[in-house]
Amino acid sequence: MKIPRFSNAIGNLDEDLVEAAAECKKKQNHLLKLGSIAACFAVIIVVGALVLPSLLGGEPTPGGTNDRYKDINIMAGESGIVWPWEYQTVFEKYTEVTIDGIVYRSHGRLVSEELLGDLIGTYTVLGIDEIEGDRYTEKFEVYQLKYADKSQLVAVRMEGSCYTFKRDNYEPPHTLGELFKLVDLPKAIELKRFSVNGDSPNKKHYTLSNDDYVWEVLAGCENAPFVEDEKWVAHDREYYSFTITSETLGVYKVAMYVTVDGYLWTNAFNYQYLFNIGEDAASKIIKYAKENSTEAEYEPYQNTIVGKITEITDEYILLDDSILCANPDDGITYKILLNDLRISRYAESGAIRVGENVQITYEGEIDESNTIDSAISASDVVISGGDVLIPE
Structure with missing residues (x-):
């Protein structure tokens, strides 16, 4: 069982809940194949209204109150x-x-047109059907990126949108200056x-007023050596964790750590990058961050809602969250539009069905009519509260 990082802040888990999740039987469908990773569960302990909105993605009750949720546990499966x-x-x-002997791979992150550089050429892009084992190829235009060397990152235009492709083989820079x-x-x-010291909901979170000085200090660490240490971890030392989202790098909410004892660590590239920048540089960055920031609310990795499916059509799913409410009459029915293949395939394939409890992950916001037009995935959940335990 895989326990996500934020579970450490939640406390001890109910053993009965864990066992129920472990024994939970996954639905079978001849159209789908379970990957090599077994079903795992993210555990969310919901204590009334104070925790649920923040862990499940901001404001789940547009224009409403936040005091309608009961104390429950939610275990969301990753199928x-x-x-x-x-x-x-x-x-x-x-x-x-x-390209020129260098293999690049994509993780499906979009990159804006304004970040594109010159056209490199038209190249054959490979795809593999993991179920049937068939190999497919298509020719697409490949572009340089303005802020990255072609040896590291490129952009590929496919069906009108561009996606970041990152160098796949492991060749880390020798120094921070080289990076x-x-x-x-x-x-x-x-x-x-x-x-x-972590990014869980119970940690303090801040917004930096300006990052120029941080980059100025790091640019001055051009001779900071790359450290090859697979056993290195930040969690046994004091550190500041900066969140990184970058279209150029093709990453979303990854991390950059600056530790008090002088290390810079990031997973913004395909592999762990660790540099010894020294305690002096680290202390300058940490001091600046303390003095030039304001406290902020915890921001979840993704926006999600949880509830029971009451209807599935060709155009939308209706999801009722009354099972989470202290008073079922306070439940809200959300309308999830099936306007993206990433969500519509769950309904078309039978991976989700009417009457099941699911978690819907979405981008953007919920509008005033409780409609979500940017859903991207669905997953099973186990909900327990009081005498209620609902395994899928």
Whole structure:
């Protein structure tokens, strides 16, 4: 069982709940194949209204109150589904391109037109059907990125949108200065949010007023050596965790740690990058962050809602969250539009059905009519509260 990082802040888990999740039987469907990763569960302990809105993605009751939820536990399954070829988006299908002997891979992150550089050429992009084992190829235009060397990152235009492709083989820079030459980090990354000693809901979170000084200090550490240490971890030392989202790097809410004892760590590239920047540089960054930030609310990794499916049509799903409410009459019915293949395939394939309790992950906001037009995935949940235990 995989326990996510934020579970450490929640406390001890109910053993009966854990056992119920472990014994939970997954639905079988001849169209779907479970991946090599077994079903795992993210555990959310919901204590009334104070915790649920923050863990499940902001404001689940547009224009309403936040005091309608009872004390419950939610275990959300990550199914590890490998979708058939016809149910995959173009960026899920075609993920590998080779240019001048360098293999690049994509993780499906969009990159804006204004970040594109010159056209490199038209190249063959490879896709593999993991169920049937078939190999497919398509030719797509490949572009340079303005703030990254072509040896590290490129952009591929597929069906009108561009996606970041990142160098796949492991060749880390020898120094931090070398990394700055390969990627214009101050332009590729904006450091806005950070937390201290972890990123869980019970930690303190801050918004940085400006990141120029941080990059100035790091640029001065050009001789900071790359450290090859697979056993290195930040969690046994004091550190500041900066959140990184970058279209150029093709990453969403990954991390950059600055530790009090002088290390810079990030997972913004395909592999762990660790540099010894020294305690002096680290102390300057930490001091600046303390003095030039304001306290902020915890921001979940993704927005989600939980409830029971009451209707599925060709155009939408209706999801009722009254099972979470102290008074079922306070429940809200959400309308999830099936306007994206990433969510519609769950309904079309039978992966989710009427009467089941699910978690819907979405981007953007819920409108005033409780409609979600940017859902991207669904997963089973186990909900327990009082005498209620609902395994899927």
